[in-house]
Amino acid sequence: MSRLDNYQSALLAAQSSVTDPELLHVLGGRGAQFVSFIIDHGLGPMWHERTGRDEFRESRLAAEALFLAQEQALKDIDSALESSGIKYAVIKGAATRQLLYENPALRACHDLDLLVSQEDRVRAASALTGAGFSAHPEVRSISRELVLTRGAVNVDLHWGLLREGRLRADPTSEMLDRRVRVEGLWMLNPEDTLFALLVHPAFAKHLAGWDMGLHRVADILLWLGTRSFDRQRLYAMLDECGVKTAAWATLRWVELLMHLYRVPVVEEMLADLCPGRLRWAWLDHWLRNDLSTRTSHRHRIRLLGFTAFLHDRPSDALRAFAGRRRARRRSSADLAVFQDLST
Numbered sequence: 001m002s003r004l005d006n007y008q009s010a011l012l013a014a015q016s017s018v019t020d021p022e023l024l025h026v027l028g029g030r031g032a033q034f035v036s037f038i039i040d041h042g043l044g045p046m047w048h049e050r051t052g053r054d055e056f057r058e059s060r061l062a063a064e065a066l067f068l069a070q071e072q073a074l075k076d077i078d079s080a081l082e083s084s085g086i087k088y089a090v091i092k093g094a095a096t097r098q099l100l101y102e103n104p105a106l107r108a109c110h111d112l113d114l115l116v117s118q119e120d121r122v123r124a125a126s127a128l129t130g131a132g133f134s135a136h137p138e139v140r141s142i143s144r145e146l147v148l149t150r151g152a153v154n155v156d157l158h159w160g161l162l163r164e165g166r167l168r169a170d171p172t173s174e175m176l177d178r179r180v181r182v183e184g185l186w187m188l189n190p191e192d193t194l195f196a197l198l199v200h201p202a203f204a205k206h207l208a209g210w211d212m213g214l215h216r217v218a219d220i221l222l223w224l225g226t227r228s229f230d231r232q233r234l235y236a237m238l239d240e241c242g243v244k245t246a247a248w249a250t251l252r253w254v255e256l257l258m259h260l261y262r263v264p265v266v267e268e269m270l271a272d273l274c275p276g277r278l279r280w281a282w283l284d285h286w287l288r289n290d291l292s293t294r295t296s297h298r299h300r301i302r303l304l305g306f307t308a309f310l311h312d313r314p315s316d317a318l319r320a321f322a323g324r325r326r327a328r329r330r331s332s333a334d335l336a337v338f339q340d341l342s343t
Contacts, residue, residue: 003289003290004256004257008257008258008259009030009034010034010037010041010043011221011258012026013043013046013047013050014218017261020050020051023047024051027051027053035056038056039059040210041210041214041215043108043215044108045105045107045108046215049103063105063106063107063109066109066152067109069151069153070153073150077131078184078185078186080128080131081116081124081127084127086120086123086127087120087179088114088115088116088176088186089114089175089176089187089188090113090187091113091114091115091193091196092113092200093107093109093113093216094109094111095113095188096197097219098185099227100219100222100226107219108213108215111154111155111156112154113155113156114158115158115175116157116158116159117173118159118160120159121157122337124157125146125338125341126341128148128155128157132150133150133155135148136149137335137338139335142334143330143331143334144158144159144163145159145160146338160172161196161200162200162203162204163320163327164323164324164326164327165320165322165324166243166323167241168240168241168316169240169241171195171237175188175192178192190227190228190230191229191230191233191234192237194223194224194234195234195238197216197250198238199238199241201216202246202249202310203246203307207292208292208296209292210293210296211293211296214257217253220251220254221254224263224266224269225263225265231269235273239312242313243310243311243316244273245275245283245309245311245312246311247269248273248274248283251269252270252287254266255270256288286305291306
């Protein structure tokens with residue numbers, strides 16, 4: 001059994017070409033440990049929907065209960081930010097589940113991610129605290145996001161998709177200008193959404209099985225299989241930001257986990273975005289052997305052995321390193337900006 005086998009088998013529930021009887025057959029050949037693996041990687045509700053197996057029922061009920069609380073929170077968030085004249089967009093799982101899933105509650109989503117401009121970050125945080133949320137500034141992430149909570153609902157307020165310096169240019173302002181209104185909420189347009197789906201998990205989750213989860217892989221599969229987007233516009237954005245390789249690595253991870261089930265657009269995009277031969281060989285070796293998971297407690301090894309190679313040029317990796325250092329030096333000043341919210 002290959003190291004990727006559990007990932008591939010768990011992801012079968014996200015593929016419409018796999019029948020429900022086939023899923024039951026897969027479960028029949030695995031034990032309770034595989035059920036726990038599915039739940040821990042974010043696909044328990046989806047497996048319950050497809051198989052009806054009682055082992056997944058608790059995870060589905062928990063996901064549906066949290067979804068209801070988050071749905072009300074999103075209405076309050078929209079009202080608070082709109083009334084304050086603040087441009088925002090719901091991003092990542094909270095947005096894609098509304099667009100991709102017939103029953104959005106089946107897509108496990110542990111927090112709500114919002115994107116605002118850096119200039120609006122304090123006003124946005126203030127508007128949310130006025131809506132009953134409590135701010136919890138964290139030193140390690142205050143350069144790019146603020147965590148807020150209200151009851152069971154967690155909100156990550158972002159003013160950048162990634163850590164400072166990861167991208168050649170910060171696309172936040174342009175993304176907010178291109179946002180679209182969907183089901184009473186502001187979301188990124190199709191190309192910007194796919195940009196985030198492909199680039200964010202490569203850098204922020206290291207494409208590690210546990211860190212990334214399989215629900216995010218399912219999002220990419222469903223998006224590419226059901227949504228229309230301008231591929232050339234997406235490529236231009238990736239090139240401008242210096243992260244074509246990162247997008248390729250995410251697509252390669254998706255392809256590996258699809259196993260025998262192919263989505264033609266994935267193969268086409270892999271060919272279009274493919275890095276040079278040596279970089280391709282190293283990243284492919286890293287992904288095939290799930291080295292991001294195996295080095296999960298050795299962060300520097302992941303940064304040097306994987307993340308650095310996700311940038312299109314060595315100068316991009318050096319810029320990211322410099323940005324990381326600047327953000328650390330500035331953390332006290334960034335915390336001070338939100339001091340009044342957390343007292």
